[in-house]
Amino acid sequence: MTATNEQEAQLVHHLAEMEEDEGLELAKKMLLEEGADPLRVLELCRKAMDIVGKKFEDGEYFLPELVLAGEMLDTIGAIAKPLIKSSPGEEPRKLGRILIGTVHGDLHDIGKNIVTFMLDINGFDVKDIGIDVPATTFVSEIESYKPDVVGLSGFLTLAFDSMKDTIASIDQAGLREKVKIMIGGGQIDETVRAYTGADAFGVNAVEAVSLCKGWMGVNA
Amino acid sequence: MSAPAISVVNAKAAYDARWKRIMDCVALRQPDRMPVTLFGTFWLAKYAGISHRRLMYDLDGAAAVAERAVLDLDPDTVSPLVLQTAMGPTLEALDYKQVQWPGHGVGDNQPYQYLDREYMPPEEYDDFLFDPTGYYLRVYLPRIMGAFEGFSEFPSIAGGFYFRLFGNVRGFASPALQDAWARVQQAAKVSQQLADANTRFIARMADLGYPMGNIATTGAPFDVLGDYFRGARGILTDMRRRGDKLLEACDKMRVLLVRQVVPAARASGNPIVFIPLHWAPDAFMSEQQFRTFWWPSFRQLMLDLIAEDLIPMPMWESDCTKRLEIIKDIPAGKAIYWFERADIVKAREVLGDVVALRGNVSPSILTTGAPEDVDAAVKFIVDNVHDKGGRIILDAAFGLPDETPVENVRAMFRAARKYSG
Numbered sequence: 001m002t003a004t005n006e007q008e009a010q011l012v013h014h015l016a017e018m019e020e021d022e023g024l025e026l027a028k029k030m031l032l033e034e035g036a037d038p039l040r041v042l043e044l045c046r047k048a049m050d051i052v053g054k055k056f057e058d059g060e061y062f063l064p065e066l067v068l069a070g071e072m073l074d075t076i077g078a079i080a081k082p083l084i085k086s087s088p089g090e091e092p093r094k095l096g097r098i099l100i101g102t103v104h105g106d107l108h109d110i111g112k113n114i115v116t117f118m119l120d121i122n123g124f125d126v127k128d129i130g131i132d133v134p135a136t137t138f139v140s141e142i143e144s145y146k147p148d149v150v151g152l153s154g155f156l157t158l159a160f161d162s163m164k165d166t167i168a169s170i171d172q173a174g175l176r177e178k179v180k181i182m183i184g185g186g187q188i189d190e191t192v193r194a195y196t197g198a199d200a201f202g203v204n205a206v207e208a209v210s211l212c213k214g215w216m217g218v219n220a
Numbered sequence: 221m222s223a224p225a226i227s228v229v230n231a232k233a234a235y236d237a238r239w240k241r242i243m244d245c246v247a248l249r250q251p252d253r254m255p256v257t258l259f260g261t262f263w264l265a266k267y268a269g270i271s272h273r274r275l276m277y278d279l280d281g282a283a284a285v286a287e288r289a290v291l292d293l294d295p296d297t298v299s300p301l302v303l304q305t306a307m308g309p310t311l312e313a314l315d316y317k318q319v320q321w322p323g324h325g326v327g328d329n330q331p332y333q334y335l336d337r338e339y340m341p342p343e344e345y346d347d348f349l350f351d352p353t354g355y356y357l358r359v360y361l362p363r364i365m366g367a368f369e370g371f372s373e374f375p376s377i378a379g380g381f382y383f384r385l386f387g388n389v390r391g392f393a394s395p396a397l398q399d400a401w402a403r404v405q406q407a408a409k410v411s412q413q414l415a416d417a418n419t420r421f422i423a424r425m426a427d428l429g430y431p432m433g434n435i436a437t438t439g440a441p442f443d444v445l446g447d448y449f450r451g452a453r454g455i456l457t458d459m460r461r462r463g464d465k466l467l468e469a470c471d472k473m474r475v476l477l478v479r480q481v482v483p484a485a486r487a488s489g490n491p492i493v494f495i496p497l498h499w500a501p502d503a504f505m506s507e508q509q510f511r512t513f514w515w516p517s518f519r520q521l522m523l524d525l526i527a528e529d530l531i532p533m534p535m536w537e538s539d540c541t542k543r544l545e546i547i548k549d550i551p552a553g554k555a556i557y558w559f560e561r562a563d564i565v566k567a568r569e570v571l572g573d574v575v576a577l578r579g580n581v582s583p584s585i586l587t588t589g590a591p592e593d594v595d596a597a598v599k600f601i602v603d604n605v606h607d608k609g610g611r612i613i614l615d616a617a618f619g620l621p622d623e624t625p626v627e628n629v630r631a632m633f634r635a636a637r638k639y640s641g
Binding site: 067 | 336452461503506539583588617623
């Protein structure tokens with residue numbers, strides 16, 4: 001038996017409206033009792049996350065909803081992914097590749113994690129390389145991952161110099177022209193952008209998404 | 221720079237004039253000029269050309285550097301500069317796990333940084349609510365400080381009675397607990413040395429004519445639970461998953477925080493209570509969530525402090541411009557609102573007849589700009605806040621950024637006097 005359209009709509013609704021218990025229960029029922037196609041269930045999750053992302057952009061949802069949505073997605077993913085029997089075929093084409101990390105000396109990651117989540121649900125491939133990332137690691141990751149955009153995150157004022165040093169290292173490695181660089185974090189503004197040599201800055205995750213969409217030629 | 225000769229009489233007069241400037245602002249009276257304050261942590265390392273690590277471990281050295289900076293800049297108030305930096309030996313003696321500091325997880329020239337973790341899983345809310353002291357002793361302290369590890373065997377006392385209490389007493393013979401007692405006693409001595417250094421610094425500042433901008437500190441109930449118990453992910457999802465429990469815990473935490481800080485502030489002799497805030501910003505939660513989860517317990521905490529003749533000084537981290545109309549709801553002339561990134565001009569418009577303001581010279585201008593840029597930033601605040609009737613205490617957005625060039629700091633203090641005097 002496969003999931004009905006009504007049931008599918010219900011799952012999207014539960015997840016998008018933060019009805020966690022109902023959403024997880026229905027997803028489990030579909031996957032474990034009714035034999036629903038796990039790829040289809042994950043696609044429904046993606047649809048729900050699109051709605052979550054829109055509500056965040058519209059100022060209806062904030063961090064509590066983004067974090068909860070992420071946890072619901074993780075829970076369902078953990079059940080669905082082992083059930084995928086056949087090769088999923090060609091992955092849907094992503095909008096672009098983003099490499100993101102918190103710069104050297106800074107251990108903060110709340111903002112970076114939110115940006116990573118929002119980029120992911122907006123259709124980007126995102127590689128998050130963590131916190132306190134040395135400039136040399138950014139350079140080697142750019143060489144191997146070949147991102148379109150590099151996101152440098154930092155909360156402390158020490159991040160200003162770390163970002164500047166990281167961008168200088170990327171430049172020295174001959175990679176500066178190959179990537180767009182955006183910076184973000186609690187103290188970041190135009191003055192810091194100019195100081196570091198980044199292409200742009202954002203004050204929240206929505207701005208990060210729209211910067212990346214703009215660079216990839218996608219309508220925001 | 222050697223200390224100038226300051227007579228006791230002149231120092232007392234200077235102290236009184238500086239303190240009056242601050243109290244005039246709090247009472248929403250016109251001060252003789254805009255006060256400017258020195259609040260810093262590792263900027264002192266930059267100032268003295270020493271490592272962050274040394275500033276954290278050398279109590280007398282930190283005090284000497286702080287005194288030099290105060291005499292150089294001549295602020296109206298000073299923050300507890302020694303207490304805010306020289307905590308390395310105490311953190312080490314306690315094996316404290318909620319921050320990393322130079323030599324313990326971060327480099328010698330990096331500031332200490334708090335680690336966002338889940339220190340209290342959700343299933344422990346009820347234990348905390350039922351018996352917070354027991355929870356602290358047996359669960360929380362052993363989790364966040366290695367010195368307290370043996371306290372997990374602290375015997376259960378409550379519910380014991382008459383001869384049955386004898387049996388409970390045996391628990392104190394636990395080797396792990398006895399080992400912990402020894403470690404905690406040693407840490408207490410080290411902590412007392414820090415407290416003594418702080419007391420000496422405050423007394424020295426008073427002798428030189430400089431009052432403290434605050435001594436006692438506390439937190440907002442939601443923030444304390446979020447940052448030091450549940451962690452970011454935990455507190456954010458609690459708002460959706462267990463809102464009632466979270467509100468109950470905020471209320472309980474408020475009472476505990478007030479019971480801690482009122483005697484501390486009274487003993488310090490300084491009525492201003494510094495309250496750095498974390499989870500209030502516009503971008504973190506909706507207005508409805510702010511009104512439901514964050515604001516009520518914090519507002520009540522401020523009212524509790526005001527009822528004790530204390531002066532709450534919350535520092536509203538990040539941008540809280542959209543919260544201004546909500547946080548206006550406290551008695552007039554009783555508090556200082558320090559804004560980091562909120563629009564200070566708008567803050568004057570909305571809050572000018574309710575609270576004194578503090579802040580908020582941009583960290584990016586201070587760290588990357590030239591002295592003339594800093595001068596212009598201060599002039600903007602004088603023109604648009606002080607000269608328009610706002611009672612503002614000039615400071616950087618969250619105290620001096622660690623990396624600020626000394627010339628820029630001097631420019632900030634110079635401009636404060638030049639434009640508002």
